[in-house]
Amino acid sequence: MNSLRRTDISAAMPLVAEAPAKIEVRGVRKRYDANGNVEALAGVDLKVRSGEFVCLVGPSGCGKSTVLRMIAGLHRPSEGEVLVHASGTRAVPTAMVFQSYNVFPWKTIQANVRFGLEMTGMSGAEADRRATAWLGKMGLADFANAYPPALSGGMLQRVAIARAMAVEPEILLMDEPFAALDAQHRRILQDELLTLWQEDRRSVVFVTHSLEEALLLGDRVVVMSARPGRIIAEFEVPFARPRAPEIRGEPMFAKLEQEIWNLLREQVGKHAA
Incomplete structure:
Protein backbone atom coordinates (compact mmCIF):
# COMPACT_ATOMS: atom_id res chain seq x y z
CA MET A 1 0.00 0.00 0.00
CA ASN A 2 1.49 3.34 -0.96
CA SER A 3 -1.29 5.70 0.04
CA LEU A 4 -3.40 6.33 3.11
CA ARG A 5 -6.78 4.67 3.17
CA ARG A 6 -9.39 6.67 5.03
CA THR A 7 -12.74 5.26 6.02
CA ASP A 8 -15.45 7.67 7.11
CA ILE A 9 -17.92 6.28 9.58
CA SER A 10 -20.70 6.63 7.01
CA ALA A 11 -18.90 3.95 4.99
CA ALA A 12 -17.97 0.37 5.85
CA MET A 13 -15.45 -0.14 8.65
CA PRO A 14 -11.98 -1.01 7.28
CA LEU A 15 -10.48 -4.45 7.73
CA VAL A 16 -6.84 -3.98 8.64
CA ALA A 17 -6.19 -7.67 8.96
CA GLU A 18 -8.26 -10.83 8.91
CA ALA A 19 -7.62 -11.56 12.57
CA PRO A 20 -10.16 -12.31 15.30
CA ALA A 21 -11.51 -9.43 17.35
CA LYS A 22 -9.77 -8.95 20.68
CA ILE A 23 -11.85 -5.91 21.74
CA GLU A 24 -15.33 -4.86 20.66
CA VAL A 25 -16.92 -1.57 21.70
CA ARG A 26 -20.57 -1.60 20.65
CA GLY A 27 -22.85 1.43 20.68
CA VAL A 28 -21.23 2.83 23.82
CA ARG A 29 -22.59 6.01 25.36
CA LYS A 30 -21.38 7.59 28.57
CA ARG A 31 -23.16 10.24 30.62
CA TYR A 32 -21.94 11.95 33.77
CA ASP A 33 -23.49 13.78 36.74
CA ALA A 34 -26.42 12.59 38.84
CA ASN A 35 -29.01 13.34 36.16
CA GLY A 36 -26.96 12.15 33.20
CA ASN A 37 -26.90 15.63 31.68
CA VAL A 38 -23.25 15.59 30.61
CA GLU A 39 -22.77 13.35 27.58
CA ALA A 40 -19.15 12.29 27.16
CA LEU A 41 -19.59 9.62 24.47
CA ALA A 42 -22.35 9.46 21.87
CA GLY A 43 -22.45 5.98 20.41
CA VAL A 44 -18.91 4.63 19.91
CA ASP A 45 -18.28 1.48 17.87
CA LEU A 46 -14.73 0.16 17.70
CA LYS A 47 -13.17 -3.20 16.96
CA VAL A 48 -9.53 -4.03 17.72
CA ARG A 49 -8.13 -7.23 16.27
CA SER A 50 -5.67 -9.60 17.83
CA GLY A 51 -2.14 -8.26 17.46
CA GLU A 52 -3.28 -4.85 16.22
CA PHE A 53 -1.86 -1.51 17.44
CA VAL A 54 -4.70 1.05 17.37
CA CYS A 55 -4.16 4.74 18.19
CA LEU A 56 -7.03 6.97 19.34
CA VAL A 57 -6.70 10.68 18.56
CA GLY A 58 -9.08 13.56 19.09
CA PRO A 59 -9.58 16.89 20.88
CA SER A 60 -9.12 17.18 24.63
CA GLY A 61 -12.21 16.03 26.48
CA CYS A 62 -13.59 13.93 23.61
CA GLY A 63 -13.69 10.72 25.64
CA LYS A 64 -10.54 8.92 24.43
CA SER A 65 -9.44 8.08 27.95
CA THR A 66 -12.99 7.10 28.90
CA VAL A 67 -13.04 4.52 26.12
CA LEU A 68 -9.69 3.17 27.33
CA ARG A 69 -10.88 2.92 30.93
CA MET A 70 -14.00 1.06 29.82
CA ILE A 71 -11.85 -1.51 28.03
CA ALA A 72 -9.83 -1.85 31.25
CA GLY A 73 -13.04 -2.33 33.26
CA LEU A 74 -12.47 0.84 35.29
CA HIS A 75 -15.59 2.61 33.92
CA ARG A 76 -18.96 1.24 32.84
CA PRO A 77 -20.91 2.51 29.82
CA SER A 78 -24.28 4.19 30.32
CA GLU A 79 -25.45 2.35 27.21
CA GLY A 80 -23.93 -0.27 24.94
CA GLU A 81 -21.28 -2.84 25.78
CA VAL A 82 -17.54 -3.40 25.80
CA LEU A 83 -16.32 -6.94 25.12
CA VAL A 84 -12.76 -8.12 25.77
CA HIS A 85 -12.12 -11.52 24.25
CA ALA A 86 -9.35 -12.88 26.43
CA SER A 87 -8.01 -16.34 25.70
CA GLY A 88 -7.77 -17.22 29.37
CA THR A 89 -4.15 -18.26 29.03
CA ARG A 90 -2.76 -15.14 30.74
CA ALA A 91 -3.17 -14.30 34.43
CA VAL A 92 -3.89 -10.67 33.49
CA PRO A 93 -5.88 -10.02 30.28
CA THR A 94 -5.25 -6.25 30.27
CA ALA A 95 -2.62 -3.91 31.73
CA MET A 96 -2.67 -0.13 31.64
CA VAL A 97 0.02 2.55 31.48
CA PHE A 98 -1.11 6.05 32.49
CA GLN A 99 0.24 9.50 31.71
CA GLU A 170 -2.93 -10.01 26.16
CA ILE A 171 -3.93 -6.36 25.76
CA LEU A 172 -1.86 -3.29 26.61
CA LEU A 173 -3.76 -0.04 27.20
CA MET A 174 -1.73 3.18 27.11
CA ASP A 175 -3.22 6.57 28.03
CA GLU A 176 -0.90 9.30 26.70
CA PRO A 177 2.08 7.62 28.36
CA PHE A 178 4.68 10.02 26.94
CA ALA A 179 2.74 13.30 27.18
CA ALA A 180 4.55 14.54 30.29
CA LEU A 181 8.03 14.00 28.85
CA ASP A 182 10.25 16.49 27.06
CA ALA A 183 10.53 16.15 23.29
CA GLN A 184 13.82 14.23 23.29
CA HIS A 185 12.81 11.64 25.91
CA ARG A 186 9.41 11.26 24.29
CA ARG A 187 11.03 10.42 20.98
CA ILE A 188 13.40 7.91 22.55
CA LEU A 189 10.57 6.13 24.36
CA GLN A 190 8.47 6.06 21.20
CA ASP A 191 11.33 4.29 19.43
CA GLU A 192 11.81 1.87 22.31
CA LEU A 193 8.11 1.02 22.46
CA LEU A 194 8.05 0.46 18.70
CA THR A 195 10.90 -2.05 19.03
CA LEU A 196 9.37 -3.80 22.05
CA TRP A 197 5.94 -4.12 20.46
CA GLN A 198 7.31 -5.52 17.21
CA GLU A 199 8.89 -8.35 19.18
CA ASP A 200 5.59 -9.86 20.36
CA ARG A 201 2.76 -7.98 18.58
CA ARG A 202 0.29 -7.97 21.46
CA SER A 203 -2.95 -5.98 21.02
CA VAL A 204 -2.52 -2.32 21.98
CA VAL A 205 -4.91 0.62 22.30
CA PHE A 206 -2.90 3.83 22.59
CA VAL A 207 -4.39 7.26 23.34
CA THR A 208 -2.38 10.25 22.11
CA HIS A 209 -2.69 13.85 21.00
CA SER A 210 0.36 13.46 18.75
CA LEU A 211 -0.39 12.52 15.16
CA GLU A 212 3.31 11.84 14.57
CA GLU A 213 3.28 9.36 17.44
CA ALA A 214 0.12 7.69 16.14
CA LEU A 215 1.55 7.23 12.65
CA LEU A 216 4.88 5.96 13.91
CA LEU A 217 3.39 3.36 16.23
CA GLY A 218 -0.03 2.43 14.93
CA ASP A 219 -1.52 0.05 12.40
CA ARG A 220 -4.65 2.18 12.45
CA VAL A 221 -5.45 5.73 13.58
CA VAL A 222 -8.99 6.25 14.88
CA VAL A 223 -10.20 9.86 14.94
CA MET A 224 -12.78 11.01 17.50
CA SER A 225 -14.98 14.10 17.38
CA ALA A 226 -15.27 16.86 19.94
CA ARG A 227 -17.51 16.03 22.93
CA PRO A 228 -19.76 14.14 22.93
CA GLY A 229 -17.17 11.83 21.43
CA ARG A 230 -17.87 9.58 18.50
CA ILE A 231 -15.63 8.03 15.87
CA ILE A 232 -15.66 10.09 12.69
CA ALA A 233 -12.97 8.37 10.61
CA GLU A 234 -10.34 5.65 10.63
CA PHE A 235 -7.03 5.66 8.77
CA GLU A 236 -4.97 2.59 7.98
CA VAL A 237 -1.26 3.33 8.31
CA PRO A 238 0.50 2.09 5.15
CA PHE A 239 4.04 1.64 6.48
CA ALA A 240 5.16 -2.00 6.56
CA ARG A 241 6.26 -3.91 9.62
CA PRO A 242 8.83 -4.14 11.01
CA ARG A 243 8.84 -0.37 11.01
CA ALA A 244 11.88 1.83 11.62
CA PRO A 245 11.81 5.23 13.38
CA GLU A 246 13.37 6.78 10.27
CA ILE A 247 9.96 6.78 8.56
CA ARG A 248 9.33 10.08 10.34
CA GLY A 249 11.50 11.71 7.65
CA GLU A 250 9.68 10.26 4.65
CA PRO A 251 7.55 12.63 2.54
CA MET A 252 4.59 10.24 2.78
CA PHE A 253 4.71 10.44 6.57
CA ALA A 254 4.29 14.22 6.54
CA LYS A 255 1.54 13.96 3.94
CA LEU A 256 -0.44 11.51 6.05
CA GLU A 257 0.00 13.59 9.18
CA GLN A 258 -1.35 16.64 7.37
CA GLU A 259 -4.30 14.72 5.97
CA ILE A 260 -5.38 13.56 9.42
CA TRP A 261 -4.84 17.04 10.85
CA ASN A 262 -7.06 18.56 8.14
CA LEU A 263 -9.88 16.37 9.44
CA LEU A 264 -9.08 16.88 13.10
CA ARG A 265 -8.63 20.67 12.98
CA GLU A 266 -12.39 21.31 12.82
CA GLN A 267 -13.00 19.11 15.86
CA VAL A 268 -10.29 20.87 17.88
CA GLY A 269 -11.93 24.18 16.95
CA LYS A 270 -15.29 22.96 18.22
CA HIS A 271 -13.70 21.97 21.53
CA ALA A 272 -12.04 25.39 21.87
CA ALA A 273 -15.36 27.11 21.14
Whole structure:
Protein backbone atom coordinates (compact mmCIF):
# COMPACT_ATOMS: atom_id res chain seq x y z
CA MET A 1 0.00 0.00 0.00
CA ASN A 2 1.49 3.34 -0.96
CA SER A 3 -1.29 5.70 0.04
CA LEU A 4 -3.40 6.33 3.11
CA ARG A 5 -6.78 4.67 3.17
CA ARG A 6 -9.39 6.67 5.03
CA THR A 7 -12.74 5.26 6.02
CA ASP A 8 -15.45 7.67 7.11
CA ILE A 9 -17.92 6.28 9.58
CA SER A 10 -20.70 6.63 7.01
CA ALA A 11 -18.90 3.95 4.99
CA ALA A 12 -17.97 0.37 5.85
CA MET A 13 -15.45 -0.14 8.65
CA PRO A 14 -11.98 -1.01 7.28
CA LEU A 15 -10.48 -4.45 7.73
CA VAL A 16 -6.84 -3.98 8.64
CA ALA A 17 -6.19 -7.67 8.96
CA GLU A 18 -8.26 -10.83 8.91
CA ALA A 19 -7.62 -11.56 12.57
CA PRO A 20 -10.16 -12.31 15.30
CA ALA A 21 -11.51 -9.43 17.35
CA LYS A 22 -9.77 -8.95 20.68
CA ILE A 23 -11.85 -5.91 21.74
CA GLU A 24 -15.33 -4.86 20.66
CA VAL A 25 -16.92 -1.57 21.70
CA ARG A 26 -20.57 -1.60 20.65
CA GLY A 27 -22.85 1.43 20.68
CA VAL A 28 -21.23 2.83 23.82
CA ARG A 29 -22.59 6.01 25.36
CA LYS A 30 -21.38 7.59 28.57
CA ARG A 31 -23.16 10.24 30.62
CA TYR A 32 -21.94 11.95 33.77
CA ASP A 33 -23.49 13.78 36.74
CA ALA A 34 -26.42 12.59 38.84
CA ASN A 35 -29.01 13.34 36.16
CA GLY A 36 -26.96 12.15 33.20
CA ASN A 37 -26.90 15.63 31.68
CA VAL A 38 -23.25 15.59 30.61
CA GLU A 39 -22.77 13.35 27.58
CA ALA A 40 -19.15 12.29 27.16
CA LEU A 41 -19.59 9.62 24.47
CA ALA A 42 -22.35 9.46 21.87
CA GLY A 43 -22.45 5.98 20.41
CA VAL A 44 -18.91 4.63 19.91
CA ASP A 45 -18.28 1.48 17.87
CA LEU A 46 -14.73 0.16 17.70
CA LYS A 47 -13.17 -3.20 16.96
CA VAL A 48 -9.53 -4.03 17.72
CA ARG A 49 -8.13 -7.23 16.27
CA SER A 50 -5.67 -9.60 17.83
CA GLY A 51 -2.14 -8.26 17.46
CA GLU A 52 -3.28 -4.85 16.22
CA PHE A 53 -1.86 -1.51 17.44
CA VAL A 54 -4.70 1.05 17.37
CA CYS A 55 -4.16 4.74 18.19
CA LEU A 56 -7.03 6.97 19.34
CA VAL A 57 -6.70 10.68 18.56
CA GLY A 58 -9.08 13.56 19.09
CA PRO A 59 -9.58 16.89 20.88
CA SER A 60 -9.12 17.18 24.63
CA GLY A 61 -12.21 16.03 26.48
CA CYS A 62 -13.59 13.93 23.61
CA GLY A 63 -13.69 10.72 25.64
CA LYS A 64 -10.54 8.92 24.43
CA SER A 65 -9.44 8.08 27.95
CA THR A 66 -12.99 7.10 28.90
CA VAL A 67 -13.04 4.52 26.12
CA LEU A 68 -9.69 3.17 27.33
CA ARG A 69 -10.88 2.92 30.93
CA MET A 70 -14.00 1.06 29.82
CA ILE A 71 -11.85 -1.51 28.03
CA ALA A 72 -9.83 -1.85 31.25
CA GLY A 73 -13.04 -2.33 33.26
CA LEU A 74 -12.47 0.84 35.29
CA HIS A 75 -15.59 2.61 33.92
CA ARG A 76 -18.96 1.24 32.84
CA PRO A 77 -20.91 2.51 29.82
CA SER A 78 -24.28 4.19 30.32
CA GLU A 79 -25.45 2.35 27.21
CA GLY A 80 -23.93 -0.27 24.94
CA GLU A 81 -21.28 -2.84 25.78
CA VAL A 82 -17.54 -3.40 25.80
CA LEU A 83 -16.32 -6.94 25.12
CA VAL A 84 -12.76 -8.12 25.77
CA HIS A 85 -12.12 -11.52 24.25
CA ALA A 86 -9.35 -12.88 26.43
CA SER A 87 -8.01 -16.34 25.70
CA GLY A 88 -7.77 -17.22 29.37
CA THR A 89 -4.15 -18.26 29.03
CA ARG A 90 -2.76 -15.14 30.74
CA ALA A 91 -3.17 -14.30 34.43
CA VAL A 92 -3.89 -10.67 33.49
CA PRO A 93 -5.88 -10.02 30.28
CA THR A 94 -5.25 -6.25 30.27
CA ALA A 95 -2.62 -3.91 31.73
CA MET A 96 -2.67 -0.13 31.64
CA VAL A 97 0.02 2.55 31.48
CA PHE A 98 -1.11 6.05 32.49
CA GLN A 99 0.24 9.50 31.71
CA SER A 100 1.14 9.89 35.39
CA TYR A 101 3.67 7.27 36.36
CA ASN A 102 1.62 5.78 39.23
CA VAL A 103 4.65 4.28 40.91
CA PHE A 104 4.87 3.73 44.66
CA PRO A 105 7.50 6.15 46.03
CA TRP A 106 8.14 3.99 49.11
CA LYS A 107 9.00 0.90 47.03
CA THR A 108 12.23 0.28 45.15
CA ILE A 109 12.13 0.17 41.36
CA GLN A 110 12.41 -3.63 41.50
CA ALA A 111 9.51 -3.81 43.97
CA ASN A 112 7.38 -1.52 41.79
CA VAL A 113 7.80 -3.81 38.79
CA ARG A 114 7.18 -6.86 40.99
CA PHE A 115 3.92 -5.46 42.35
CA GLY A 116 1.62 -6.54 39.51
CA LEU A 117 3.25 -9.96 39.42
CA GLU A 118 2.65 -10.43 43.13
CA MET A 119 -1.03 -9.57 42.63
CA THR A 120 -1.33 -12.53 40.26
CA GLY A 121 -0.03 -14.89 42.94
CA MET A 122 3.30 -15.51 41.25
CA SER A 123 6.05 -16.91 43.44
CA GLY A 124 8.64 -14.49 44.75
CA ALA A 125 11.51 -16.09 42.84
CA GLU A 126 9.67 -16.00 39.50
CA ALA A 127 8.44 -12.44 40.13
CA ASP A 128 12.02 -11.35 40.83
CA ARG A 129 13.28 -13.09 37.70
CA ARG A 130 10.69 -11.50 35.46
CA ALA A 131 11.02 -8.05 37.04
CA THR A 132 14.80 -8.20 36.61
CA ALA A 133 14.40 -9.20 32.96
CA TRP A 134 12.07 -6.29 32.19
CA LEU A 135 14.22 -3.78 34.02
CA GLY A 136 17.05 -4.94 31.81
CA LYS A 137 14.97 -4.52 28.65
CA MET A 138 14.01 -1.00 29.71
CA GLY A 139 17.60 0.01 30.52
CA LEU A 140 16.97 0.21 34.27
CA ALA A 141 19.03 -2.72 35.57
CA ASP A 142 21.39 -0.39 37.45
CA PHE A 143 18.45 1.27 39.26
CA ALA A 144 16.69 -1.82 40.61
CA ASN A 145 17.39 -0.84 44.24
CA ALA A 146 16.80 2.88 43.78
CA TYR A 147 13.61 4.66 44.83
CA PRO A 148 11.36 6.65 42.44
CA PRO A 149 12.32 10.15 43.72
CA ALA A 150 15.86 9.50 42.45
CA LEU A 151 14.72 8.88 38.86
CA SER A 152 13.81 11.26 36.04
CA GLY A 153 10.36 11.37 34.45
CA GLY A 154 11.51 9.36 31.46
CA MET A 155 12.96 6.69 33.70
CA LEU A 156 9.79 6.51 35.78
CA GLN A 157 7.72 5.98 32.67
CA ARG A 158 10.05 3.14 31.75
CA VAL A 159 9.28 1.66 35.17
CA ALA A 160 5.54 1.94 34.46
CA ILE A 161 5.95 0.23 31.08
CA ALA A 162 8.12 -2.51 32.59
CA ARG A 163 5.49 -3.13 35.28
CA ALA A 164 2.72 -3.44 32.69
CA MET A 165 4.74 -5.63 30.32
CA ALA A 166 6.03 -7.92 33.08
CA VAL A 167 2.57 -9.40 33.68
CA GLU A 168 2.49 -10.31 29.96
CA PRO A 169 -1.06 -9.06 29.30
CA GLU A 170 -2.93 -10.01 26.16
CA ILE A 171 -3.93 -6.36 25.76
CA LEU A 172 -1.86 -3.29 26.61
CA LEU A 173 -3.76 -0.04 27.20
CA MET A 174 -1.73 3.18 27.11
CA ASP A 175 -3.22 6.57 28.03
CA GLU A 176 -0.90 9.30 26.70
CA PRO A 177 2.08 7.62 28.36
CA PHE A 178 4.68 10.02 26.94
CA ALA A 179 2.74 13.30 27.18
CA ALA A 180 4.55 14.54 30.29
CA LEU A 181 8.03 14.00 28.85
CA ASP A 182 10.25 16.49 27.06
CA ALA A 183 10.53 16.15 23.29
CA GLN A 184 13.82 14.23 23.29
CA HIS A 185 12.81 11.64 25.91
CA ARG A 186 9.41 11.26 24.29
CA ARG A 187 11.03 10.42 20.98
CA ILE A 188 13.40 7.91 22.55
CA LEU A 189 10.57 6.13 24.36
CA GLN A 190 8.47 6.06 21.20
CA ASP A 191 11.33 4.29 19.43
CA GLU A 192 11.81 1.87 22.31
CA LEU A 193 8.11 1.02 22.46
CA LEU A 194 8.05 0.46 18.70
CA THR A 195 10.90 -2.05 19.03
CA LEU A 196 9.37 -3.80 22.05
CA TRP A 197 5.94 -4.12 20.46
CA GLN A 198 7.31 -5.52 17.21
CA GLU A 199 8.89 -8.35 19.18
CA ASP A 200 5.59 -9.86 20.36
CA ARG A 201 2.76 -7.98 18.58
CA ARG A 202 0.29 -7.97 21.46
CA SER A 203 -2.95 -5.98 21.02
CA VAL A 204 -2.52 -2.32 21.98
CA VAL A 205 -4.91 0.62 22.30
CA PHE A 206 -2.90 3.83 22.59
CA VAL A 207 -4.39 7.26 23.34
CA THR A 208 -2.38 10.25 22.11
CA HIS A 209 -2.69 13.85 21.00
CA SER A 210 0.36 13.46 18.75
CA LEU A 211 -0.39 12.52 15.16
CA GLU A 212 3.31 11.84 14.57
CA GLU A 213 3.28 9.36 17.44
CA ALA A 214 0.12 7.69 16.14
CA LEU A 215 1.55 7.23 12.65
CA LEU A 216 4.88 5.96 13.91
CA LEU A 217 3.39 3.36 16.23
CA GLY A 218 -0.03 2.43 14.93
CA ASP A 219 -1.52 0.05 12.40
CA ARG A 220 -4.65 2.18 12.45
CA VAL A 221 -5.45 5.73 13.58
CA VAL A 222 -8.99 6.25 14.88
CA VAL A 223 -10.20 9.86 14.94
CA MET A 224 -12.78 11.01 17.50
CA SER A 225 -14.98 14.10 17.38
CA ALA A 226 -15.27 16.86 19.94
CA ARG A 227 -17.51 16.03 22.93
CA PRO A 228 -19.76 14.14 22.93
CA GLY A 229 -17.17 11.83 21.43
CA ARG A 230 -17.87 9.58 18.50
CA ILE A 231 -15.63 8.03 15.87
CA ILE A 232 -15.66 10.09 12.69
CA ALA A 233 -12.97 8.37 10.61
CA GLU A 234 -10.34 5.65 10.63
CA PHE A 235 -7.03 5.66 8.77
CA GLU A 236 -4.97 2.59 7.98
CA VAL A 237 -1.26 3.33 8.31
CA PRO A 238 0.50 2.09 5.15
CA PHE A 239 4.04 1.64 6.48
CA ALA A 240 5.16 -2.00 6.56
CA ARG A 241 6.26 -3.91 9.62
CA PRO A 242 8.83 -4.14 11.01
CA ARG A 243 8.84 -0.37 11.01
CA ALA A 244 11.88 1.83 11.62
CA PRO A 245 11.81 5.23 13.38
CA GLU A 246 13.37 6.78 10.27
CA ILE A 247 9.96 6.78 8.56
CA ARG A 248 9.33 10.08 10.34
CA GLY A 249 11.50 11.71 7.65
CA GLU A 250 9.68 10.26 4.65
CA PRO A 251 7.55 12.63 2.54
CA MET A 252 4.59 10.24 2.78
CA PHE A 253 4.71 10.44 6.57
CA ALA A 254 4.29 14.22 6.54
CA LYS A 255 1.54 13.96 3.94
CA LEU A 256 -0.44 11.51 6.05
CA GLU A 257 0.00 13.59 9.18
CA GLN A 258 -1.35 16.64 7.37
CA GLU A 259 -4.30 14.72 5.97
CA ILE A 260 -5.38 13.56 9.42
CA TRP A 261 -4.84 17.04 10.85
CA ASN A 262 -7.06 18.56 8.14
CA LEU A 263 -9.88 16.37 9.44
CA LEU A 264 -9.08 16.88 13.10
CA ARG A 265 -8.63 20.67 12.98
CA GLU A 266 -12.39 21.31 12.82
CA GLN A 267 -13.00 19.11 15.86
CA VAL A 268 -10.29 20.87 17.88
CA GLY A 269 -11.93 24.18 16.95
CA LYS A 270 -15.29 22.96 18.22
CA HIS A 271 -13.70 21.97 21.53
CA ALA A 272 -12.04 25.39 21.87
CA ALA A 273 -15.36 27.11 21.14
